[in-house]
Amino acid sequence: MYEKFYRSLYRIRRVEEEIARIYTTDKIKSPVHLSIGQEAVSVGVCEALGRDDIVFGTYRGHALYLAKGGDLRKMIAELYGKATGCAKGKGGSMHLIDTDVGVMGMSAVVGTTIPLAAGYAYALKLRGKNSVVASFFGDGAVDEGVFHESMNFAALKKIPIIFVCENNFYSIHSHQRARQALCNIAERARVYGMPAERIDGNDVLRIYERVMKGVQEIRSGSLGPRFFECMTYRWMEHVGPNEDFEAGYRLRSEAEPWFEKDQVKRLGDFLDPEARQMIEDEVEGEIREAFEFAEQSPFPDDVDLYTDTFKEA
């Protein structure tokens, strides 16, 4: 299990580091919202899910896409705006999708995928499927009316959904305290009539364990939403490849305890060095290969501008 977790964590971290490195070359001509420091949430949740389960995420979606098994080559190609990208170069980093493995799409408008996830879960229930949906969103999305409406609907209809609030304390540069009188997101969810808990410490194993329990309960017939507020921290700037502790809205000292909770390091330390090396080598090879794939892929044809507006009969 640790190997599997480590591979996923390490892979996400390294992919994003490579994105940050390559970003200065302007080959990726679109905004990137990195998850570095927050990988544990996506990995912990997705390890508790199966291939037939479904996730919906946000513009900060690289980690989720990869953790759920999204195709790495198609993701990098998408960032490069290539025709081989998971959205044919039309979506970019903020609109990743890989329906083969249940990554159902991300959105650049905060909060918009929460009701989509709820609707998907409603359909699963109606059709008697045994899958669950996980809906990822940030602490900022909690401010939006659609959060409230979606919680209410999910609790009312007892749908098979896991809500995952990645609370990294910030919406862009605004601290949660500047947007919410009480910092009690899990409680806000509970009041709609669903189990809700806060998971501290950015702890991938704990997240996995708690979510796994929720998923199993749902699968064994105890339908209805579960809510997890996962405390984590964004190491990089809101958007872009750099750190931003000099910007003034937060201090490096605030981040430091979170650097110590680095789950890549933690899980890596659990492994024996050889196994670890092997994983890392494989991942590095895969990443190299994915970037090469992206580099060598063609841009979309001009006519592609006009395709994909409607599905033809």
Place this chain on the structure above:
Amino acid sequence: MYEKFYRSLYRIRRVEEEIARIYTTDKIKSPVHLSIGQEAVSVGVCEALGRDDIVFGTYRGHALYLAKGGDLRKMIAELYGKATGCAKGKGGSMHLIDTDVGVMGMSAVVGTTIPLAAGYAYALKLRGKNSVVASFFGDGAVDEGVFHESMNFAALKKIPIIFVCENNFYSIHSHQRARQALCNIAERARVYGMPAERIDGNDVLRIYERVMKGVQEIRSGSLGPRFFECMTYRWMEHVGPNEDFEAGYRLRSEAEPWFEKDQVKRLGDFLDPEARQMIEDEVEGEIREAFEFAEQSPFPDDVDLYTDTFKEA
């Protein structure tokens, strides 16, 4: 005090009964949402407010308009679509307003006036005024995202506002249980960080007393929203002048306990018969006069179609 309360309750009840009676003549060519049975909420709250305080309400707003001191003649003229109406015949029953006494307007779209009330209260705080705003809405409005957003903002900014949820259990023909997994509106408000309580029994005195305490706290400097979920019951159909217990979505037996909580009767019984008679006579005269005024008033001129889109400099 009882006389004042009774006058207000009786007046609202009788005005709406007259509206219902006249409605069959088609002189009121617009939808009417009657508050018969629910008067206690508007009266209880408004008796705790002063003339400089502000209220915002809904399409079910006759009771609120009158309880806050809105001009009766202008209201009836508005329902008749006359130029002398409080909105010159352009707004009808769903858009009553009387800025002279702080009735700041009602809206036909559920939930829309909640943030307006919050914005007004923010302005009062910024300008150092001692007034408070009361925001009225139904249990249905609680489903809307804007409810959540407005609660969050009000708690965050500690603005001088009283939220009054008139919980009559129904949104049109949908019971609260069909829309919310838990029937706990006051709790939902509390979680944002504001005192919130449920007031049972449609009890005008209790509503007055509890709201008065909140208003006094705010005026004496303890700013921040207060929330009151006032349990009440609509006796008539959702819209229109009739009863609808035969329609099938609710039973008369559900209503009967609420008929017993009739506050018009209760407060009337507190009074000595002579004082009561005098009040009733005065009110009847006033109502007769208001309907006559409405009947005799002219319709707007054709050119009025084009006025009031913009305020000219």
Place this chain on the structure above:
Amino acid sequence: MERILTYAEAIREATEQEMARDPTVILLGIGVDDFKAIYGTTKGLIEKFGPERVFDTPLSEDAMTGVAIGAALAGLRPIHVHIRMDFVLLAMNQLVNIAAKGRYMYGGAVSVPIVVRAIIGRSWGQGAQHSQSLHSYFIHVPGLKVVAPSTPYDAKGCLIKSIRDDNPVMFIEHRMIHYQKGHVPESTYTIPFGKARVLAKGDDITLVGISYMAVECLRAQKLLTEVGISAEVIDPVSLNPFDLDAIAGSVRKTGRLLVVDTAWVTCGVSAEVVAQLTERFQDSQQIRVQRMGFKPVTCPTTKNLEDLFYPNSQKIASAAYTLVHNNRKFWTPTHVEPPEIMEFRGPF
């Protein structure tokens, strides 16, 4: 023997037949399951298909639109009903940012087969917030199909087509058309999108009526025959895709066009029709065009101002007369209040 149904009944029948045929079709919206049954258009459906496939929703237009889209992503075909189009303003983000764009921004990986039934309110003092016709909003943004049939026959066929379409379809109904009666076959059939319907043949002027205004144009056409004017009446039926060819063909013959919308004129469908026809005819033929719609103000409640606010058959006929006589002659028929407006005691 003609089988006569009202427009509302035609909608109900289309829904029932498609729900029976296809278990993935679901129906949701505020009040779809109550005894008023959205003007009767959803009557009996919960009894027949059960509360999982037919359900009332919380007052949450934004999220419920997202729920419909999410369910569509999972393979269902939701029909989401709004008893007033005004409330759709709460769902614009989901409709414009997700429904319209989903397929494109995910490079064709998904499709969003939802139908949004948006009903335009009118009459009996519906007023500012219960009377809006915002169809141009949905036409402006690529990715949404928009239909607004005016006859019971087209209503049924268009709704079935909309349900079967793999894309988001805005299905625009006007409250005052629900009472229209007409022939409706019992069998299921579809009306193709992008084909206008000629409701009356004529030579002197082309009247294009959007939604309920097609009915009023037909009434105007009858009035015009009294003064010797032969008007062709066209109902575009579908607004996106739009059958400009049909209108262009008619205008080529008549030389004159009056577009009547049940909406404001500015940046509306009538502007688009006039702009497209102008672009098309500028090299070949001189045509005369005019637009008619709501007056450029908020909808008032009182009846005398409301009558001024809305286009009607009298105003249409009068404007057509003037257009045909090149602004040199004027005529106004007496106005007869149509039964649907005379009898309506809304809001339900």
Place this chain on the structure above:
Amino acid sequence: MERILTYAEAIREATEQEMARDPTVILLGIGVDDFKAIYGTTKGLIEKFGPERVFDTPLSEDAMTGVAIGAALAGLRPIHVHIRMDFVLLAMNQLVNIAAKGRYMYGGAVSVPIVVRAIIGRSWGQGAQHSQSLHSYFIHVPGLKVVAPSTPYDAKGCLIKSIRDDNPVMFIEHRMIHYQKGHVPESTYTIPFGKARVLAKGDDITLVGISYMAVECLRAQKLLTEVGISAEVIDPVSLNPFDLDAIAGSVRKTGRLLVVDTAWVTCGVSAEVVAQLTERFQDSQQIRVQRMGFKPVTCPTTKNLEDLFYPNSQKIASAAYTLVHNNRKFWTPTHVEPPEIMEFRGPF
């Protein structure tokens, strides 16, 4: 000596001056108080006017719009900033159902002096949901004023006018104009609404550019001089009220009109301008018209498709050339990427 500011600086200066002059002016919106300061347009204002008059908001576009309107009802003059116009879709109900209608539906009892700054995103792969220009939505509905100045001078004057106006004003900015530089007087001044500005005089064709497209039209005008075509460039500045007279006057002279919008064409401002001019000229003069805007698809992220999606000076010049030569001659200048797009590494 000319005083040169960027468009962004002009906006900041207008805001600062009005806030200093009038204590009822407040500024709210996501990020107005952070170090990025909405592309610098709100820089230093919280320091100067304090956190009660300048405040960041929760991510609650719907309610915050209501809050702005409510504060306006109480006598304040709020400026509500949206860093992307796409997010305004969440606030349509408050804007259309309350801000636009409030005064009318309450019979003139109130007014709603709010300014909504809506910024159009573009470039660097902003993509489907960060690139929309929805100004036609606000023009369609009566009750909202809409302005979209293209120069720093007009930006300052229009913003001051908007703040002082007693009605709701949608102030449309394009991210790519923020970098434009121009003369801006230090004193406060207002630009009247409803007066178009002639940015360049010419005789052969009238180019009307909305917002950022005015800048691209001016570039096209320079390109056209190389091939002997003299184009008149008009910036409407205000979209509602709209100065049709100015455009009509120009078209009367040139006989040709190309309207370029930073938005989709269908039911957009370009449709309205063409429709109105057609109605006006049909009895007097034959004119040639054309519209240009976004291609009728969702905005893609990858650069080569993005370049096809947007109008630019090259495409404008080429279309104008063809229009002037009555579709008989064709020419396309080489495209030079403008600096604001070349240098942009958005989203901030």
